[in-house]
Amino acid sequence: MTAIDIKPKRRSSNRPMWDEEPSFIGKSLKSLFLIAYAAAIVVPLWAIVATSFASEDALTKAGGNLLLVPTDLTLAAYREIFSGGALTDSLVLTIILTVGGTAFSMVLTVCGAYALSRTGSLLHRPILMLVLFTFLFGPGLYPSFLVVQKLGLFNNYLSLILPVALSAFNLIVLRAFFMNTIPGELLDAARIDGAGEFRILLTIVLPMSKAILAVVALFYAVGYWNIYFSAVLYTPGLETQPIQVVLQRMLMSTQGLPDGASAAAQYQPQGEAAPTAALKMAVVVCTVIPIVIMYPFIQKHFTKAVITGAIKG
Amino acid sequence: MATMQSAAPPTSARTPNAPVVKRKRTAAQRLRHDWPLLVLALPVIAQLALFFYWPSAWNIIAFMDYSPHRPFWENPFVGFAWFQRLFNDPYFVPALLNTLKFAAAHLMFLFPLSVVLALVMHSVVSTKVRSTFQSIVYLPYFFSWVLVVTVFVQVLGADGLVSNWLMGLGGDRLSFTSNPDTFLLLAWMQWAWKDAGWGMIIFLAALASINPSLYEAAAVDGANRWRRMWHITLPGIRPVIILLLILQIGGILSVGFEQYQLQRQAVGYQATEVLDTYVYYRSVIGTEGASFGTAAGLFKGAIGLVLILGANKIAHRLGEQGIYQKS
Numbered sequence: 001m002t003a004i005d006i007k008p009k010r011r012s013s014n015r016p017m018w019d020e021e022p023s024f025i026g027k028s029l030k031s032l033f034l035i036a037y038a039a040a041i042v043v044p045l046w047a048i049v050a051t052s053f054a055s056e057d058a059l060t061k062a063g064g065n066l067l068l069v070p071t072d073l074t075l076a077a078y079r080e081i082f083s084g085g086a087l088t089d090s091l092v093l094t095i096i097l098t099v100g101g102t103a104f105s106m107v108l109t110v111c112g113a114y115a116l117s118r119t120g121s122l123l124h125r126p127i128l129m130l131v132l133f134t135f136l137f138g139p140g141l142y143p144s145f146l147v148v149q150k151l152g153l154f155n156n157y158l159s160l161i162l163p164v165a166l167s168a169f170n171l172i173v174l175r176a177f178f179m180n181t182i183p184g185e186l187l188d189a190a191r192i193d194g195a196g197e198f199r200i201l202l203t204i205v206l207p208m209s210k211a212i213l214a215v216v217a218l219f220y221a222v223g224y225w226n227i228y229f230s231a232v233l234y235t236p237g238l239e240t241q242p243i244q245v246v247l248q249r250m251l252m253s254t255q256g257l258p259d260g261a262s263a264a265a266q267y268q269p270q271g272e273a274a275p276t277a278a279l280k281m282a283v284v285v286c287t288v289i290p291i292v293i294m295y296p297f298i299q300k301h302f303t304k305a306v307i308t309g310a311i312k313g
Numbered sequence: 314m315a316t317m318q319s320a321a322p323p324t325s326a327r328t329p330n331a332p333v334v335k336r337k338r339t340a341a342q343r344l345r346h347d348w349p350l351l352v353l354a355l356p357v358i359a360q361l362a363l364f365f366y367w368p369s370a371w372n373i374i375a376f377m378d379y380s381p382h383r384p385f386w387e388n389p390f391v392g393f394a395w396f397q398r399l400f401n402d403p404y405f406v407p408a409l410l411n412t413l414k415f416a417a418a419h420l421m422f423l424f425p426l427s428v429v430l431a432l433v434m435h436s437v438v439s440t441k442v443r444s445t446f447q448s449i450v451y452l453p454y455f456f457s458w459v460l461v462v463t464v465f466v467q468v469l470g471a472d473g474l475v476s477n478w479l480m481g482l483g484g485d486r487l488s489f490t491s492n493p494d495t496f497l498l499l500a501w502m503q504w505a506w507k508d509a510g511w512g513m514i515i516f517l518a519a520l521a522s523i524n525p526s527l528y529e530a531a532a533v534d535g536a537n538r539w540r541r542m543w544h545i546t547l548p549g550i551r552p553v554i555i556l557l558l559i560l561q562i563g564g565i566l567s568v569g570f571e572q573y574q575l576q577r578q579a580v581g582y583q584a585t586e587v588l589d590t591y592v593y594y595r596s597v598i599g600t601e602g603a604s605f606g607t608a609a610g611l612f613k614g615a616i617g618l619v620l621i622l623g624a625n626k627i628a629h630r631l632g633e634q635g636i637y638q639k640s
Binding site: 019022030040042044045047048066107108112115118127136138143146165166197198225229245247251287288291295298 | 340343344346348349350353357360363366367368369371372374430436437438445446447449450453458459462466467468473474477529533537538563567570575589593603607610617618621
């Protein structure tokens with residue numbers, strides 16, 4: 001009924017002809033739900049950013065850890081982070097880990113995915129099985145820890161990269177892309193013209209897969225940037241820790257104690273004053289910013305990649 | 314080369330109809346032809362061998378009285394003694410039950426939330442609203458657990474935003490982020506905040522693959538909104554739902570480490586202990602030995618393996634594709 005007498009001025013021009021306009025109550029409930037859900041994510045993030053710029057006076061006046069409306073803005077917290085102390089070291093370390101780890105992971109994944117994209121080649125099936133089995137079983141926390149020790153990687157930054165360098169999921173996603181999107185005739189033609197596998201990979205396959213390579217790289221990068229568990233397990237004795245570990249230590253200074261404000265004084269890195277809420281929130285902002293910058297790109301290409309991986313894997 | 318030749322026959326034996334090779338070639342010929350691919354696969358094989366299969370093999374010490382101070386083969390085999398000890402440990406069973414509790418809650422309360430979010434989103438016609446909302450809800454998926462816990466403490470903690478409002482209104486200080494009795498609810502809220510958007514994106518992609526003319530035909534036949542959802546939408550995303558369910562069931566004992574370890578100090582170990590944190594605190598940094606921790610981990614891994622294979626088998630029985638096809 002309503003499908004026929006569509007009002008031409010209504011914004012729902014995307015609604016197909018056969019679809020009835022939802023009731024006012026239904027629409028309002030839906031909008032309310034969506035707005036509440038989005039606010040639950042946006043408001044805390046906004047408060048964190050606002051607090052990171054707040055001065056100590058403004059924080060004390062507000063009497064809490066988070067401010068919704070920033071007054072009396074200052075960059076003091078950021079100056080402290082980048083002033084060359086432990087926090088700067090931690091950020092530099094995390095950036096190096098992220099860049100180095102991602103590069104290493106990409107080499108592994110691209111080579112493996114291309115090798116496994118050629119069905120029927122020698123040992124193709126057993127190698128694929130080796131990769132797929134990792135989805136079914138986990139070797140367990142203690143044996144992994146033991147192996148890292150046996151390899152002499154305990155308390156060595158390499159233990160933050162090597163054990164997690166390969167994601168079987170990413171490899172399968174990339175392999176599916178190579179198999180389904182790059183025309184086999186093109187590769188066959190190159191082979192007939194005498195190009196070797198390495199050359200085909202470098203000059204044909206990689207240039208045709210730029211978008212998905214970037215997505216996979218960003219996934220690895222987010223993983224390395226967020227490293228926490230590996231550092232707790234494998235490198236507890238090192239002085240400079242990844243940024244997530246540092247953030248966790250700052251958080252622990254107040255969390256879980258009945259009167260958080262006074263407990264903050266217990267945490268004093270190298271005899272300095274306890275971290276203010278502004279400093280903590282500035283560290284949070286620093287850990288979020290790279291992700292937010294990468295985010296639009298991931299989002300653009302991600303869904304397709306996941307679906308290929310989920311369905312073809 | 315000899316190893317290549319001996320390794321090749323099982324390939325074809327295990328999968329009689331998979332690779333359609335145009336002409337029969339000997340393994341030596343194939344090696345000459347395919348060696349670059351093997352070289353390319355080598356780094357992956359090495360990484361898996363070192364950091365997946367080698368640790369997997371070390372699981373054997375769960376059946377030994379292992380000590381790092383003597384040569385490996387002098388460690389005596391003790392059968393299932395460590396597993397027996399595990400079940401007699403007063404902390405193990407609570408950790409196992411907690412793990413199952415969190416996994417079940419995740420399955421029952423987070424999974425449907427993602428589906429509901431996707432269905433609501435799917436019914437929004439404005440592309441602008443859709444893309445904005447998707448961007449917002451999906452963003453926290455990329456945040457670390459440290460960050461998520463920080464956000465929750467800052468907002469719902471004793472000194473947090475909400476607590477301060479309540480106190481400003483004359484109420485009491487919130488103890489939500491340190492209350493063991495409500496930790497399950499807190500954990501669920503954290504999952505919803507961090508991961509529900511990811512599930513939503515997956516289901517939305519599945520929804521987008523449903524042929525729109527089905528809806529049109531049903532609408533013309535007089536099916537209303539709800540009937541269309543029941544008869545077209547839900548059957549349309551059933552394979553994806555089942556695939557994700559299988560993966561979840563397989564990982565049911567792998568509820569994660571970070572979320573629980575990070576809140577252990579605040580909430581207390583009784584409410585937050587799961588199998589992974591149990592292994593870490595009892596064995597890696599605790600006083601129990603390597604064999605004990607390995608046995609606990611192997612118990613988890615073995616159950617996970619059985620569950621994922623079982624769930625997949627059931628999916629095949631139900632006529633679904635599951636995680637792998639029987640090719």
